[in-house]
Amino acid sequence: MLKQIIRRPQVADEHLSCDLHPLIKQIYARRGVAGTEELDLTTARLAPVQSLKGLDDACRILHLAMAQGQRIIVIGDFDADGATSTALMMEALSLLGSSNHSFLVPNRFEYGYGLSPEIVDLAAQQGAQLLVTVDNGISCLAGVRRAKEQGISVVVTDHHLPGSQLPDADAIVNPNQPGCTFPSKALAGVGVAFYLMLALRKYLREQHWFTERGLAEPNIAQLLDLVALGTVADVVTLDNNNRILVSQGLKRIRAGLTRPGIQALIEVANRNQQALVASDFGFALGPRINAAGRLDDMSFGINCLLSKDLMSARAAALELDELNKARREIEQGMQAEAERVLKQLKFNEDNLPFGIALFREDWHQGVIGIVCGRLKEKYHRPSIVFAAASDDGLDKNQGEIKGSARSIPGLHIRDLLEHIDSQNPGLILKFGGHAMAAGLSIKAADFERFRQLFDRFVGDWLNEEDFQGKLLSDGALPVADMTLAFAETIREAGPWGQNFVEPVFDDEFTLIQQRLVGEKHLKMVVQKDGEVFDAIAFNIDIKAWPNIHAKQVHLAYRLDINEFRGKQSLQLMVEQLSLAQPAAEAL
Known part of the structure; x- marks a missing residue:
């Protein structure tokens, strides 16, 4: 599901040091940095x-x-x-x-x-x-x-x-x-x-x-x-x-x-x-x-x-690396199974429940959180994925199943579970978590009832606009700043992470080359104002890309420093790829 790219508005940044790069100064201000003192990341300023x-x-x-x-x-x-x-x-x-x-x-x-x-x-x-x-x-x-x-x-x-x-x-x-x-x-x-x-x-x-x-x-x-x-x-x-x-x-x-x-x-x-x-x-x-x-x-x-x-x-x-490889294999199998279940239920991007809840007894409880996160990202819906509480099946734990939940902005998933629990005593055996992630246990026999309640309450708590995925952009980056030096400046301006996100830029480019690498990653060469850049988009829709008819593309991307055999080069790390169309300006 393509997200709507929305450019962050220009905000006042005079309160930040004039020694900062003008773009970094604006990026900080947009992320709520209230003063230059907040950029002092020494231990003396710990709470x-x-x-x-x-x-x-x-x-x-x-x-x-x-x-x-x-x-x-x-x-x-x-x-x-x-x-x-x-x-x-x-x-x-x-x-x-x-x-x-x-x-x-x-x-x-x-x-x-x-x-x-x-x-x-x-x-x-x-x-x-x-x-x-x-x-x-x-x-x-x-x-x-x-x-x-x-x-x-x-x-x-x-x-x-x-x-x-x-x-x-x-x-x-x-x-x-x-x-x-x-x-x-x-x-x-x-x-x-x-x-x-x-x-x-x-x-x-x-x-x-x-x-x-x-x-x-x-x-x-x-x-x-x-x-x-x-x-x-x-x-x-x-x-x-x-x-x-x-x-x-x-x-x-x-x-x-x-x-x-x-x-x-x-x-x-x-x-x-x-x-x-x-x-x-x-x-x-x-x-x-x-x-x-x-x-x-x-x-x-x-x-x-x-x-x-x-x-x-x-x-x-x-x-640990071998375990992680095994985890990825299990996750990929579960992800494919989850997609098949969605297809059987006749879900598609135009016909989705408000909240997605899935359960299979043979799913591995160790990776349900990752699968749940993938579903949430793909469909932009609060999601819960359940598996049997024991590897030995439902009988081992009297039919108990464990679920991992992930939410989207606008819905506090733990509060929602607490609301369902208060309205339906005994349905949820236990639960806990945060605004965006939670865990819970229910009886397998109660799954269908829970699924319906989850879908209904998510629909009650969110409006149509909440289900439209959004990707916030810091706008079009001038070609003069699309350099290895500025990519290093962004890197050093971090650390970036949850709710203090690394800058994402968006713009239209001429697509010069495109080829599939690693089965589902698209390697590209794009051009802007006479300058040529390497770009890569991971986990693309291989039904849509490569696209031999595509001449102009709209990229939402991060500036990345690619290191290969000791040499560094600039690379555009593509967050979203589509045929050229303008981004929406922030209200």
Whole structure:
């Protein structure tokens, strides 16, 4: 489905430094940069640690546990944010002098998400006296209750939106909990863990922990490479605070100050470490870590990040790379099956439900989120894809199925699930998530009922204009600025990411050459005002392209630096390709 290209309006930018390139200055202003001080991405401008609610209690509990040699077990999550959060907590506790800590990550296929009663029982068998959750816990009421029944203390660190009831934990650190004044509500789970470790170092210093034990006070900033990776991979909003965290992590990695596990992932992904950008976390490193949690056990990903030498890290990264290849194959098969289902239901771009919900018992629950995201992107509809809760089929879990949901701008998917739940008690067994992504469980027997309700409520909450996909453009880029130097300027103006998007330009070009590469990618040579440029469009509609009749094309594109055999060249990375037609001006 082609998106409507809308050019961003010209906005006032006099409040930004005149030293900036005029186009960069306008791009920043369009993305809400309120002053030049927001372009200072040093750690000195991070939101103050003390403003994060719950840190004092969490630090007191951790200090006591460390002083008494209690068994601390970190409970992680099976995505890249959960993996980096777990690795960060493990590394930081070691740096701070803890001698008795380990981690557990629920296997998605056996225990499901978060601090469940079952994972608490497993931790108890391993002698847990204190559980610290990372990237989960805020909705785990039953798990916290089970821990307290067994005399185990619980510190919850999370960033997900809380429900109407909070868990009865000994301490909760979450910027989204009621009463928390922390200015950045967009912190990823790894960001919350980083702030807790900053606070714990300060608390330990005040308790004379380091001097009494003859320990060197560690530099917690050495963990920013993990923070940057997890923050981008979790697709949280890159507000000013998160941009600082990501920028600082990128600087450390580019300078070679990163852990062997991240270096090995960069190598296996065939990226240039010295020129790494934020999008590499989301499209190259993150998926390889996620593959462990999607298909096997996230411990593989965490152990890669915790590797102490490059040789073992490379072996772990190669294993993750193989899992990622397997994940792609499964995903492609499921995507094709989803398309067949849509065709059987007689759905097309002119006849779509308001909300798409699909279920097949044999689909792999580890990749339903990716398939769901692809459907959402293709049809611009809120989508949910379900799979059996167990690889052994529906009978294993009394007919329970798990769904992964993705939304579009204008619809808060977690709020919608909460509304369906309140109107239909018992239909949704459990749910949680954010505005744009969520997870839930229902009974397979209730799928059709849920599908109809989801479709109806999405239709009630959105209007026709919301279903029209839009691609925001920064307009036509002057040919004089279509240079390698300006592409580098854009790269250095980042980090770019969610809700602080990299500039996209659009214009008409004369199509000089076109050829298919890699089965579904279109390599082009285009011309504008006498200048010739290389361009590539990924995952094009091979029924429409190559098009021997096309002479003039309209491209929405990003300026990209292509590196081949040590040489750099300018390349237009095409976001959308169509026959020439003007873009709409913003209202």
